[in-house]
Each structure stands twice: as C-alpha cells, then as structure tokens.
Amino acid sequence: MPELVRRLLDEWQDGFPLVPEPWAEIADRLGTTGETLLAEVRRLHEAGTVSRVGPVFRPHTVGTSTLAAMAVPPERMEEVVALVNAHPEVNHNYEREHELNLWFVVTARDRQRLEEVLTSIWRESGIEVLDLPMLAHYHIDLGFRLK
Known part of the structure; x- marks a missing residue:
C-alpha cells in the first residue's frame, strides 16, 4: 500500500x-x-478497499442500530458478504473465526426499518440473522492505524 x-x-x-x-x-x-x-x-x-466515508453517531442519538451475526458456510462467505454490503444501512462487517463467523452493524432510522433490513438479509441469504442490540454503551476507538 x-x-x-x-x-x-x-x-x-x-x-x-x-x-x-x-x-x-x-x-x-x-x-x-x-x-x-x-x-x-x-x-x-x-x-472495494473503502466501502464508505461518513459519520458514525453515538448509538441511539440518531435512529437506532444493532450488532448482527450470521453462521455463514465458508464457501458462501463472499456471496453473503456481498448481499449484506448491498444494504446501505450496513456500515461495516467482520469475518470471525467462530461458528457465528460474519458480524456486522446495521443502523436505521427506526426499529421497524432495522428489522426490515435484518429480515431482508435473512431472506436473501437463507441464513438466520442474530440480532444483538446494545444493552450498555462503552466507547472504544475503532480506528485501525496503518502506520
């Protein structure tokens, strides 16, 4: 780089x-x-190195958000990531070494829209989407330094 x-x-x-x-x-x-x-x-x-440039708001000050997870078969990972990323409400995702191996954050104007996005991803992929709403807020700097 x-x-x-x-x-x-x-x-x-x-x-x-x-x-x-x-x-x-x-x-x-x-x-x-x-x-x-x-x-x-x-x-x-x-x-595709950068998918989005935009603000990140403190949770629940503007709209609503949730952390979501899926158990994606490894051979379908690229396909499912493309489906997930096609939703503008998804602002980032991570592949993890775990049964629940795809994690992503969904932000929407309200809970109804958020649930529509999660349901849409489930229907499009055929894989259940686990909804993990925030119970307590902890601020962590998620910047990833490249230097």
Missing part, C-alpha cells in the same frame, strides 16, 4: 475536518493536492 494511502486512511479516521473542502484540508496536512487525494479515495472505493 503506498505511503500516501496509508497516511490518508490514518488521517481521516479521527477528526475528519468539518469544513467546506475537507479533502483539501487533509491534502494540505499530507503534503499533496485535493485532486490527488480525491483520485485516491475514488480508486480505494472502486477497488
């Missing part, structure tokens, strides 16, 4: 600038141009 891309991914995970031209500000910090940076962001998105 090129050094500029590593630095870009590290830079935007925390403190994304809330200004009219955030990419230009990040580019200045990284010693490049906004155009170069946007070209890299587009390339990362098209390659």
